[in-house]
Amino acid sequence: MSIVVTGATGHLGRQVVEQLLEKVPAERITAVVRDKEKAAGLAARGVRLAVADYNAPETFDGLFSAGDRVLLISGNEFDKGRVRQHEVVIGAARAAGVALLAYTSAPGSLRAALADDHRATEEVLLASGLPYSLLRNGWYHENYTENLAPVLEHGAVVQAAGDGHISSASRADYAAAAVAVLTGEGHENTTYELGGDVAWGFAEYAAELSRQTGREIVYNPVSVEALTGILTGAGLPAPLAAILAGVDASIEKGELAVSSGDLSRLTGRPTTPLADAVAAALKD
Numbered sequence: 001m002s003i004v005v006t007g008a009t010g011h012l013g014r015q016v017v018e019q020l021l022e023k024v025p026a027e028r029i030t031a032v033v034r035d036k037e038k039a040a041g042l043a044a045r046g047v048r049l050a051v052a053d054y055n056a057p058e059t060f061d062g063l064f065s066a067g068d069r070v071l072l073i074s075g076n077e078f079d080k081g082r083v084r085q086h087e088v089v090i091g092a093a094r095a096a097g098v099a100l101l102a103y104t105s106a107p108g109s110l111r112a113a114l115a116d117d118h119r120a121t122e123e124v125l126l127a128s129g130l131p132y133s134l135l136r137n138g139w140y141h142e143n144y145t146e147n148l149a150p151v152l153e154h155g156a157v158v159q160a161a162g163d164g165h166i167s168s169a170s171r172a173d174y175a176a177a178a179v180a181v182l183t184g185e186g187h188e189n190t191t192y193e194l195g196g197d198v199a200w201g202f203a204e205y206a207a208e209l210s211r212q213t214g215r216e217i218v219y220n221p222v223s224v225e226a227l228t229g230i231l232t233g234a235g236l237p238a239p240l241a242a243i244l245a246g247v248d249a250s251i252e253k254g255e256l257a258v259s260s261g262d263l264s265r266l267t268g269r270p271t272t273p274l275a276d277a278v279a280a281a282l283k284d
Helices: 011-021 036-044 082-096 113-128 149-154 171-183 202-213 224-233 238-252 262-267 274-283
Strands: 003-005 029-033 048-051 069-072 100-105 132-137 156-159 190-194 218-221
Touching: 003 011, 011 029, 011 171, 029 036, 036 048, 069 082, 069 171, 082 100, 082 113, 100 113, 100 171, 113 132, 113 238, 132 171, 149 156, 149 202, 156 202, 156 224, 171 190, 171 262, 190 262, 202 218, 202 274, 224 238
Parallel strands: 003 029, 003 069, 029 048, 069 100, 100 132, 132 190, 156 218
Antiparallel strands: none
C-alpha cells in the first residue's frame, strides 16, 4: 500500500511529500510527476516516482494499486479542462480499488467561477463510489506574499475586495492537513472546510507590510473591472485575469472567510499567522 501524491513537484505537492517523509518510510510514498528531472531529489531520498500527465489518460493505467491512499491535487491548467483531467485520475483510482482518494477542492462557500471546476470534480468523485475526503482548501498566504515586488515598488496593495475579510493559511498548513488525512484513520467520506484561524482584510495586510518594511504601504481598493485590466496589463490571459478578479469579488462578500476550525483541528496546531508569512517573504 502506497500513499500516492499527484502533482508532486508543484508548490503544494512538494510540501506534502516533504511532510510525509517525516511520518512514513520513503518507500511507501509514490510521487506522480510529469518531469522526472524535477523530482530527482525526491527519488534520491527513496521516494518512488511515477511519470504521468493529466492530459494523457493512458499514463495512469496501472499506476494505482488496491489499498493505496491517493491525494489528487487539482490541476492548474485552466484552459485544458480541469474536470476532464481530474476524471482521468478518479477513473484510474476506481479501477484499482484504492482505499481513499483525497481531493484538494475549494471552500463550499466560494461562488466565484474558480470554484466551478472544483464542484464538478467533487460530483465526479462522489459518483465514483470511492472512499473520499474533500479537502476544501481556502486561500493561501503565498498567493499574496510571493508577489510583493509590485506592492513594494508602488507602496500600495491593489485589490478589488473592498472591506472583505479572508481566512488564509500557509501552504505548509494545508499540506499538513493533507498528510493528516493520508496517514490517519477515519477520514473516509469526509468533507473538511479548511482556512486560517484569523480572518484579515487588505487594509490590515497593508498595515502589516508597513510595519515590517518601515515604509508606508496603503490599501487601494479598486473595482473588479479595474483589477481585471491591471492583471491583463501585467500579461495575464484575459480569462485567467477575470477568474482572479472574480475571487476578489467573492472575498468582499465573505466567501473566503472560513470559520470551521477544521484546519487547525486536523493539524493539531494553530495555523500560521499572516505576519509570519510576510516576514518569510521579506527575508527571501
